[in-house]
Amino acid sequence: MLTATFEPVLTKTMQYPESHTLEVYRKHGGYEALAMALQKQPDEIIDMVKRSGLRGRGGAGFPTGTKWGFVPKSTDKPKYMCVNADESEPGAFKDRLICQKDPHQLLEGTLIGSYAIGANRAYIYIRGEFAHEARLLERAIEEARTAGFIGRNILGSSWSCEVTMYVGAGAYICGEETGLIESLEGKRGWPRLKPPFPAVVGLFGCPTVVNNVETLACVPHIVKLGWEWFSSIGPERNSGPKLYGLSGHVNRPGVFELPMGISLRELIDEHGGGVPGGRPVKGVIPGGASCPVLRGDEIDLPMDFDSLTRAGSLFGTGTPIVMDDTTCMVRAAWITARFFAHESCGQCTPCREGCGWMQRLLWKIETGEGEERDLDTLLSITDQIEGNTICALGDAAAWPTRGFAKKFREEFLQHITERRCPLGGGSLH
Amino acid sequence: MLSPEARQRIESLKTVYETNQSALIPALHVAQADQGWLSEETQREVASILGLTAQAVRQVVTFYTMFQQKPVGRHLIQVCRNLSCSLLGGQKLQKQIQDKLGLEDGETTQDGRFTYLSVECLGSCGTAPVLMVNDRYYENVTPQQVDRLLEELK
Numbered sequence: 304m305l306t307a308t309f310e311p312v313l314t315k316t317m318q319y320p321e322s323h324t325l326e327v328y329r330k331h332g333g334y335e336a337l338a339m340a341l342q343k344q345p346d347e348i349i350d351m352v353k354r355s356g357l358r359g360r361g362g363a364g365f366p367t368g369t370k371w372g373f374v375p376k377s378t379d380k381p382k383y384m385c386v387n388a389d390e391s392e393p394g395a396f397k398d399r400l401i402c403q404k405d406p407h408q409l410l411e412g413t414l415i416g417s418y419a420i421g422a423n424r425a426y427i428y429i430r431g432e433f434a435h436e437a438r439l440l441e442r443a444i445e446e447a448r449t450a451g452f453i454g455r456n457i458l459g460s461s462w463s464c465e466v467t468m469y470v471g472a473g474a475y476i477c478g479e480e481t482g483l484i485e486s487l488e489g490k491r492g493w494p495r496l497k498p499p500f501p502a503v504v505g506l507f508g509c510p511t512v513v514n515n516v517e518t519l520a521c522v523p524h525i526v527k528l529g530w531e532w533f534s535s536i537g538p539e540r541n542s543g544p545k546l547y548g549l550s551g552h553v554n555r556p557g558v559f560e561l562p563m564g565i566s567l568r569e570l571i572d573e574h575g576g577g578v579p580g581g582r583p584v585k586g587v588i589p590g591g592a593s594c595p596v597l598r599g600d601e602i603d604l605p606m607d608f609d610s611l612t613r614a615g616s617l618f619g620t621g622t623p624i625v626m627d628d629t630t631c632m633v634r635a636a637w638i639t640a641r642f643f644a645h646e647s648c649g650q651c652t653p654c655r656e657g658c659g660w661m662q663r664l665l666w667k668i669e670t671g672e673g674e675e676r677d678l679d680t681l682l683s684i685t686d687q688i689e690g691n692t693i694c695a696l697g698d699a700a701a702w703p704t705r706g707f708a709k710k711f712r713e714e715f716l717q718h719i720t721e722r723r724c725p726l727g728g729g730s731l732h
Numbered sequence: 733m734l735s736p737e738a739r740q741r742i743e744s745l746k747t748v749y750e751t752n753q754s755a756l757i758p759a760l761h762v763a764q765a766d767q768g769w770l771s772e773e774t775q776r777e778v779a780s781i782l783g784l785t786a787q788a789v790r791q792v793v794t795f796y797t798m799f800q801q802k803p804v805g806r807h808l809i810q811v812c813r814n815l816s817c818s819l820l821g822g823q824k825l826q827k828q829i830q831d832k833l834g835l836e837d838g839e840t841t842q843d844g845r846f847t848y849l850s851v852e853c854l855g856s857c858g859t860a861p862v863l864m865v866n867d868r869y870y871e872n873v874t875p876q877q878v879d880r881l882l883e884e885l886k
Contacts, residue, residue: 393814393853431761431798432854434867467748472757472796475852489749489756489788491795507750550816550857557858592815592853624816624857638815642852648795731818 309536311560312524313517313544317404323439325446328407334452336523340415341460348419352522355530356542360397361387361478361515362591362619363695364608367522370512373502374420380509381424384417385487388429388436388516389471389478392591393642395620397546398516400558402429402436405520406443410466412519414452415526417464420512424465428483431472441468475646479694480513481505482648493650494694517546537563541607548622549575552582552630552730564605571602571625582627586710590619592639593699595706596632616706631726632714636707637665638731643700654697657688661704668715671722678715681708734777738766742781752782756792760799769800797851805840805847807885810864813850816857821875825861826850828878845885 316322316331325333340348353368374382386409390398401409409427417425429437444466447453455463474492476482482492484506505511521543525533534542541563547570550556554576561574567589571577578584584599589606594617604610611618626635644658664681667673685701685708692698708715717725734742742759749755759778760770767774770793779789793799800808811817811826833841835848856862859871863878865885870877 390855391853394816394857396855396857396859399855430855431796432864432867435869470758470761471798472761473798474796486757487754489751489753489792491791507754548858550860551819556860588815622857624819626819630819635815638813638818642814645852730820731815732823 309544309562311544312528313401313408313520313546314404314558314560316408317400322404323406323443325407325443325450328405332527333407334411334447334450336526337411337414337452338458340418340526341458341462345419345421348415348526351525351530352419355521355525355533356540357518357521357525357533358541358543358608359515360517360521360545360620362392362593362617364618367514367518370502370514371416371420373500374510374512375503376421378510381507382420382422383506383509383511384413384420384422384425385480385483385506385511385513386413386425386427386516386519387478387480387483387513388427388433388440389475389483390433390516391430391475391478391646392593392620392622393639394550394588394591394622394624395548396550397548397558397620397622399433399436400546401516401520402433402440406436406440407447408520408523409440409516410443410447410452412522413466414457414464415522416512416514416519418462420510422512423463424467426467426469426487426506428469428471428477428487430477431470434470437468437470444468474648475642476648476694476696479696482694483513484511491648493648494696496693538605538607538609541609545606545621547574547606548620549625550622551625552578552584552627553625554579564607564610567597567602567604567606567623570606570623575625578625578627582629584625585628585630586626586632586635588624588626588639588703589621590617591622592624592642593617593703594619595702596635596710598710617702627730629726629730631669631724631729631731632707632711633665633669633718633724634726634729634731636704637662637669639703639707640665640700643696647696647700651692651697653688653691654700657684657697658700660684661700665704668718669724671718671724673715673719675716675719678708678712678719734763734774735766738762739777739781742778746782753784753788755782756784756789757796760789760793764799769803803840803844805844807845807865808847808849810849810851810854812852812854812856812860812862814853814857816853817861820860822861825863825873825875825878828875829863829882832879832882846882 477492481495685705745755
């Protein structure tokens with residue numbers, strides 16, 4: 304099995320008490336990768352990360368080294384590294400674990416990334432609700448500064464870097480990279496039209512890279528253990544260790560570090576201990592709320608970017624939500640649609656109006672007031688939103704609604720013909 | 733009026749962040765911690781310290797859900813209403829709290845003790861159901877714990 308020889312790295316230090324402190328982090332090899340990185344040229348680091356095959360762990364799966372490579376070399380402008388710790392996708396709770404249990408791992412990855420792109424300043428943008436984690440990160444920054452890992456002439460090199468916390472104030476859209484940048488500038492988190500991409504015109508109009516927490520946490524290990532090690536884990540083009548966050552109807556919910564490409568069924572049955580009471584799996588949202596639902600008979604597939612795209616869904620953040628047979632799929636769709644309606648920033652009409660419309664139609668069907676043509680309208684709205692908005696939130700809202708309506712069409716129709724929720728009193732009520 | 737300490741802290745944020753506007757969200761957090769919520773007067777004070785227009789501040793205050801535009805109780809209870817929590821009893825938890833406190837979503841008890849809000853995903857799905865009281869998380873919450881918690885919070 305894939306997992307037989309796999310040794311966790313991202314969660315390794317977390318097993319020790321006080322794993323969030325510099326002392327414990329250093330005792331287990333912490334900041335050795337930073338010292339190694341500073342012995343190399345920035346381009347060498349970018350090359351290593353490219354070769355490792357690391358793809359962004361925040362949902363989109365874009366190759367990290369390629370993103371870093373887009374930052375212009377010859378520019379007079381300052382460059383910025385922004386850490387996306389705005390973890391708000393329903394189902395995702397893995398970045399929070401890193402911030403809580405191993406903030407120095409994140410800082411070390413952030414520093415190496417900053418060095419690679421030539422940034423002298425990094426911001427950690429964390430969602431406002433994670434006040435505890437923000438305090439832990441603030442403390443970790445102070446510890447790292449005192450030890451000479453942050454500040455001027457880091458480890459005797461000619462490179463200097465500051466790391467500053469930025470605590471958000473409640474808005475899922477700020478996890479979208481240009482929404483995050485707008486928010487960092489002290490504005491509404493309204494995503495920007497692209498191009499230009501942040502790598503060229505980002506924070507304060509300067510070249511900027513925005514990376515997810517888990518993505519950056521992988522970087523010290525790539526530097527230390529080599530890109531060959533990283534790329535040897537998991538399927539081709541989908542390499543590396545992964546933090547899977549498992550929630551919903553499982554006996555052991557939580558974060559599991561396993562190779563990319565592990566079978567979704569194995570994740571649920573073996574690592575998550577199966578469904579309580581041995582009930583059947585009815586549906587799984589494989590990677591966070593924006594990823595189309597899979598039916599219980601579709602979960603024998605590898606958890607990686609390409610496999611889930613081929614299966615008509617998305618890997619997203621790799622954080623499955625498991626639903627057993629007591630769950631009403633119309634209500635699950637409505638809860639998801641309500642989320643996106645609530646979080647739409649309001650800039651683009653298809654998303655602003657479409658998300659609310661989908662939510663209302665789903666509620667109509669769920670409460671027994673729906674007609675068959677509502678189902679057609681629902682699917683038509685998803686087509687109207689998809690591809691017609693500035694950022695991916697529109698798509699992220701359209702895909703799950705379409706997924707639920709197509710994968711569980713019979714159940715939707717049953718609501719309409721019976722004029723009620725056949726599962727009234729189910730797990731979501 | 734903001735306390736002198738809060739004013740001082742907001743002043744000092746100007747040196748932490750690269751532009752006065754980029755210090756706005758951190759400044760609003762300071763102001764809200766000081767005043768409990770962000771009245772128009774408080775918003776104008778923040779605008780004046782940072783040299784921003786009142787409109788620039790208002791735009792931000794009205795966009796982010798954590799910025800309170802009316803007074804809230806001493807204990808702001810926020811319960812997650814999203815999927816993972818709902819699958820494990822989150823809806824029942826919401827009803828239990830609302831019934832016990834007699835509050836609709838967004839309301840505050842007359843004695844100013846509690847404000848109740850149902851909120852979107854709090855990023856703690858593995859320990860569902862989850863609620864927050866002020867800035868503290870309560871995870872794997874049971875109905876019994878909620879009863880006890882509401883008694884304890886004075």
